[in-house]
Amino acid sequence: MKAVVIGDALVKSETLTDAVGQMNLGKLTEIKKIEWYSDLTKDQFQEHILQIERYGPEKVEIPQGILEALQDADYLFAHYAPISASMIKSAPKLKMIGTCRGGVENVNLSAVRERRLPFLHVIRNAEPVADFTLGLMFAETRNIARAHLAIKSGQWRKNFSNDPYKTTLANMTVGIIGAGYIGRLVIKRLNALGVKVMVYDPYVDPAIFERDQLKVELRSIEEVFKNADIVSLHMRVTEETKNLISKDLIQLMRPGAYIINTARADILVKDDLVAALQNRKIAGAALDVSWIEPIPEGDPLLSLDNLTMTTHIAGDTVDAIPRAPYLLKDVVNAYLEKGYSDMLIR
Structure with a gap:
């Protein structure tokens, strides 16, 4: 089985990969890392955050190489990166989507629901x-x-x-x-x-x-x-x-x-x-x-x-973002064990 992770300027793909490796997903043969503006500073990345929060996943640029990577993917995990209809359509084997943030503006929920995919997220802050x-x-x-x-x-x-x-x-x-x-x-x-x-x-x-x-x-x-x-x-x-x-x-x-x-x-x-x-x-x-x-x-x-x-700082603490992938790991493992979760959106 294959998982695809999308890193960004706030949550690096290496951290997300480490958290996914601790999920009880079965035997993963590959964790494919994709980047979405990972080379930007936090301040530079803020503009992309505002764009996706305002316009959603269909109006921003999707990560380079993601459509090819998703063709044989079983799992998709991201932070702020867009999860668009075209991405979901390109992943016929997909079993689950997870994001390590509370907002869902970056996800096309209609496309998720059409496929009846479990979508888990976390309120990291x-x-x-x-x-x-x-x-x-x-x-x-x-x-x-x-x-x-x-x-x-x-x-x-x-x-x-x-x-x-x-x-x-x-x-x-x-x-x-x-x-x-x-x-x-x-x-x-x-x-x-x-x-x-x-x-x-x-x-x-x-x-x-x-x-x-x-x-x-x-x-x-x-x-x-x-x-x-x-x-x-x-x-x-x-x-x-x-x-x-x-x-x-x-x-x-x-x-x-x-x-x-x-x-x-x-x-x-x-x-x-x-x-x-x-x-x-x-x-x-x-x-x-x-x-x-x-x-x-x-x-x-x-x-x-x-x-x-105040300047959109309610969730801005030193530990909120670094802990987010591991909070997602806990949510995914609890869902796989119990079959339900407060953090599940269908």
Whole structure:
């Protein structure tokens, strides 16, 4: 049997090959290494990351030599490289696909499902993103970043636009939109802090919350936006979720409510969020993701005094990416042993 691995500038093919060698795939006669912009620096590679996140696997260049390599491949493992319809079509023997990242924008899921292939992925930075999400909740609701900026600018600022609503997190209700792996880690942290949690996710089996011992109230998306003090977004961008959060939902929010987004910018309609913040329809927002990165000069986001922004760093810890291939190894081996996985997408 043959496995094909695709390395890139962040996850080298040698590391991925080592992890695949520890998978219980049976007797592998060959692990073929393919490269996708592996010679770039992390900063140079960022442009290709943004392209594939925005346009998907069919609109970017596929790895050189991949179609030939896949002709007799049984397994395909990658990180950020595109997994396109043409790649899947060229691999008639393929038994499984795996990627060592949480997002699936680089994979043509329709082509995967048409072939009924098991597709496994890992949330390599789930813990860092969950931690960062709570950090943004504190930073925005308690004006931590704004107070810091004021001090650095020579001001000793004590008053902020959300003064009428300031309270502790324990007094708030947090609404989670999307209760996948990261969403559930955020819920776990909120439960530990005694925070009431509402959840909207039509795709998650409610039994999972009981299995993971999570205390939540399941609500419609309208109920979450109407009743939560903080709405935190944890969805992938799909045809169903793109621009899902628009003025129709934002107008349901309380004046003292906040939006937190550590997922993807395209979940939100930018103009509707900006208008709500400019008009003080909601108290504030915190974003780790933006519609254009870096944010260009003159962008209306930069003039908002009730918005906290970070530079897409929620999952950026020293150990997240190096561990990713080995997390995938664990997920694959558990799936092969048990026949199911939370990280399986069909």
